[in-house]
Structures are given as C-alpha cells and as structure tokens.
Amino acid sequence: MIIREPLVPGSTIGILGGGQLARMLALAAGNLGLKCHIFAPEADSAAFQVAAARSVASYTDFKALKDFAQRVDVVTYEFENVPAETASYFAGQVPVAPGVAALQTAQDRIAEKTFIAGLGIPVAPFAEVSDQASLDEALDLIGRPSILKTRRFGYDGKGQTRIDGAKSSAAAWADIAKAPAILEGFVRFDKEISVIAARGWDGQIAVYDVPENHHENHILRTSTVPAAISPETAATARRLGGEVIAALDYVGVIGIEMFVAGEDVIVNEIAPRVHNSGHWTMDAGCVSQFEQHIRAICGWPLGSVERHADVVMTNLLGSEINRWRELAVEPGVRLHVYGKGEARRGRKMGHFNRLTPRQG
C-alpha cells in the first residue's frame, strides 16, 4: 500500500521501537499536528513520554500488531532489526515506510553489499562466510587485515571482529559465535562520513550536507558539518546517496555510512532509518531529519535541507549526560536529552549541537 495524498494533521503515525529515535520522531510529528502511536516491548520506553498512544508488546505478537495496524495511518520504525515478518505482516493493511524490501536489504550485510556493488558504487571487497572452511577461503581471497561481521543484527560494533596478521581464523569464527557472516576487506580510510537523505512516495529526493563522523569504541562520538573534505568529494557522496535511496525505492530518511580514501568514496553500510549522524539537522536551520522523515512517510512535501550554521554534534553516553547543567548554560549549544532511565555505560542518553556561524 502506498500513500498518494498527504496524511492530514490529526492522522496517526505508528512507530515500531520506543527509543530516542522514535522519541525525536514523535516530537517532530507533534509539531506538525500529527499523532504517534509507539509500539515497543519495553514498558518504560522513552518515546512513550511524548506520544499519544502506546502498545507494549513483542514485535512478533501478531494480535497486538493487528490492533496497532488498525489504529494507525502509516507504519514506520526507528531501528533496522525489526523482524522482516513483522514488517511484512502489515502488507495490505496499512502503508509501511521504508518498505520491507529496503529493510531486508539493510538487514543482511551480504544483500546490502551486493545491492550497492550492483549499482556500480564502490564497496569494500567482501565474501560470504557460512563456516570455518568458507572463512579460510574468504581470507585467502581478501587478505588481512579484514573484518568478520555477522550478516545480521550488528550495530555499534557488536557482532564483529578484526582479523589481523596474528589472529587465527578459528578464533575469529568463535568471536562471532559462528553466526552466518561476511568477511570485509579492511578499508584504509582517511575519513568517515555519512549521507542523510530523504525520499518521498512521489520519488522526490532531498540530501543534507555531509557530516564527518568520529567513532570511539565503535560508537559515534561526534558528527561535524561541514566535513573537511573537498567539495567534489562531498558532491560525490551526496550523489551516491541519492542513487542508493532511489534504487531502493525508499520512502523516508536513510543514513548511509561511507569512507573517504583519497579521492574515493566507498559505501560502508545503510541504516534504513533516521541516523545518529543526522542529529545536527535539529538545530542548524533546516528541517530536521526527524521532521523530514515524518514528512516523507506521510506523503508531505519534503522540507528544506538548507543549512544556516556550522555544527558539531556530540553524543552524551552513559554518565556523560550529567554534563547537562554545564551544557545548558553555553550559548550556541542546543541540548537534547532522551528521557531514558538508567545511564548505563555507553548508552546514548542525549546529544548536543554546538553551532558556529557558517563559514563561506
């Protein structure tokens, strides 16, 4: 099912997942006069605090899903590990955006890499790994250092291990619990960047300026806009992002992580959702990625991606959220707190955008 006419204010958006991304989507929807119904298994989900309705149930509780489907006008999700059978379940009942095909592509690193390479877009060399023997074959092909990743359910560095000169393939295979996997050649990149793009039901595409991302312990630490890359490289990245989102027949906001190596731009992975490296859009003068996603999935025209300020987004992880008092005082800093309970180590608790006048 697709949306041909914009959902009018007062319509209800169903969101699978109740974390900070769902919360920020709900706040953006609220500003447009749209209601949100959050579906999440955790009774204390952060997004519940700012939404009109909630369902507390497992993603495979089909009775609860049916009830949810009947109460919403469109379904979206805040995370890529929505079970495919859950997303598929809505077919014929209510429009789902992004669609199931895009979700399935992004959920499987082999499908994802194959799809992107098929567009003629550079990716790291990769090979499928299903057992010890195929891992050894893949290592012969791709060499070391390389990264062994589970095909599914990896995020923030979970489900992956680096194979350098010293590491035995057996140890690596054990590291990822012998799950179906992909071996990827290690890319000696100069910079990590990402493309945040949006596409509507009508095919309209909008691509934000490119952030440069820094990770610590595989978790995003900062995103800086503009990235310190050449205008040509930025243009290449944005063009590739547009090609990916169009080829996926995607509706909504997508985050596409890329490497810059010399003049080359290499696509690393796709997140079929709003993306942490797009949080800078909340304060830099454009329509935020959250409002953009809401607009896209509801059949509204996409909003402006014009940026009025330079910006560094910094995640507040775990107890770093206690910095809120000092950050709230700083002029040019816009603070966002996610309303989560326990500030566990490494947990994304909030972020802030530090704005400076746009240079040039």
Add this chain to the structure above:
Amino acid sequence: MIIREPLVPGSTIGILGGGQLARMLALAAGNLGLKCHIFAPEADSAAFQVAAARSVASYTDFKALKDFAQRVDVVTYEFENVPAETASYFAGQVPVAPGVAALQTAQDRIAEKTFIAGLGIPVAPFAEVSDQASLDEALDLIGRPSILKTRRFGYDGKGQTRIDGAKSSAAAWADIAKAPAILEGFVRFDKEISVIAARGWDGQIAVYDVPENHHENHILRTSTVPAAISPETAATARRLGGEVIAALDYVGVIGIEMFVAGEDVIVNEIAPRVHNSGHWTMDAGCVSQFEQHIRAICGWPLGSVERHADVVMTNLLGSEINRWRELAVEPGVRLHVYGKGEARRGRKMGHFNRLTPRQG
C-alpha cells in the same frame, strides 16, 4: 515552595491547561528529557497527544488536583484564568511558577494597572467601574473614546466594548453584562508591540527582541521581528519588561503587551504565561519561549535569546489551517500545527514563521 536545585531530566512538570501553549511547552520539555503531566477538563485536549500523563478534571476538582500535585515536581499553567484558589491550593505541596501573586495581579485589570503604574511605568488612564454611577464618573474623568473592559476573564477582545462619542454609558454597561470593570482611556498608538521575558528562581532575567504585533478582530494576526521602531524605543520596551518581571518576583516566561505612541511606551496588559507574540522564537535561532519557560520554572539556567534571523509569525485561524500543504512547501517557512479537532471560526489552529536573513 521554591526550587533551589535544577530539576533533573526525568522530572515531571505539571501543566494546567491542555491547549496549544501547553502542547508546545510539552514538546519543549520532551526535548530536554522532562516529562509533562497535563491537567485539563477537556478529554480531547491537544496537549494530551504529546505528554506522558494526563488528568481530565475540572480545575476545582480538588481531589484530582491533589493526585496531580503528588505526581509532579513543579506546577505551571498555560492560561491566566486559572482559578486563584486552584493555584493557591498547591501551596506547601509543590512549587508553582509563575506564583499565585503574579497570577492574581494579571487576572484583575485594576490590580494590574495599579501595579504597573506604581512602578512609574506609563499606562493608559484608568478608573474602576462597579456600577452605572461609577461608569459615568469614570467617563467624566477619562473622556471618550475609551474602552470599558471587565476586570476579569477577558481575552482576544472578549469582555470589552469601546465607548465613543455616540454610545450611551448604559449601552456600554449592558455590553459587558454589568460585570465589575475598568474604564481605560483610548491610547492613540502608532504601533502595538510586546515584550517576551523570562525570569528564573534565582532572579536571572532574559528578554527577547521585541515583536511588532498586528491584530484583526482583536485576535493576533502577525508578529514581526524586529519591530519597525527605533533602537531607543525597543530598548525602553525591553527595560520596562525587565522591570515588570522583576517587580512581580515572577518565575517563567511572561508576555507584556505595549503600545508605542510617538516616543512613549505604554504598558497595556500582562499575560502571565508564554505568549502568542513569542511564537517566532521557535525558529529564529534562539532558545524558544517554550524551552525558556521550562528552563525557568525547573530551575535551569535560562537559554540564549540571540536571534539569527528576521521573522514574521502568522497565526492560522479556523479553516486557514488548510493552507498547511502550500506552507509546507515554502522554503524559509516553518509550520506548526496544534493537533486540534474542529477548525472553528477564529480558533487558533496553528501558525507559521517565515524567516529571512537578519538585516544589520
């Protein structure tokens, strides 16, 4: 009760009233990781859609108020006609901001004018009216044209009537249903402006740039920032606003309507709450009046009032809300829809801010 230490994220703000102002307060609080509990009599209150908790009850249902007080860390309100006994009821149970004294001053036009005049700040000539005889005396004193207003519960031009040369005092007295009243001399103003200011529990004050306001049928139509007034006049207005908020020992955001007549700045009335003429702050680069109010009442440091763009805020009244499709397309326009049901004639359904680069 006062707040000495900032309320930590996860705390709950109680809001009396469930309309668009409460809704925008709740969205701002949500962004800071704070929860909102909305108390309103109408089961379909717009603010419920974006808040963590709700109470549907009369403002004089003290059992419901007690329950509410026990669930929140601070109480505020979105409208000035909260019954004083309701606001007073919370004394000793939970901090209330703005405080009861400021609320009572703003609720009674005689108390309000007397208070402001007592600060040495210009107001229109005024006299108390309690019956036909005192109205005639007041007319002798103040002359015509003048405005007869009920002392209490007026808003958007309701509860007031103009007495020009042709009108009998008896007709005017009947117009306002013989309620306790104030007669105000008609001010031949050049412009209507307002001051939106905030004050914290610690006495810190922040004053936004001054909007110029245009009304139609006594309802705000547009607010334009900056106002087309001299820098000296703007400075005078902001200074007077600061004097009023300090003298009221006020905590939160206040809206103070003023007239500009030649070089003179005359205070017209006080709204002890976030104010329609402050909606431009949502998109012009500063901390919005809604976040500012939340910061102030929660004991947080006040945010920046620095403005990055010029802006015209336009209210969408009644069926004008149907313009959302065209407005959503326009670059430089930021749309806000309130999620209300029926688009009754004159009802405030949304607004939009049209931004242009800051001049000078």
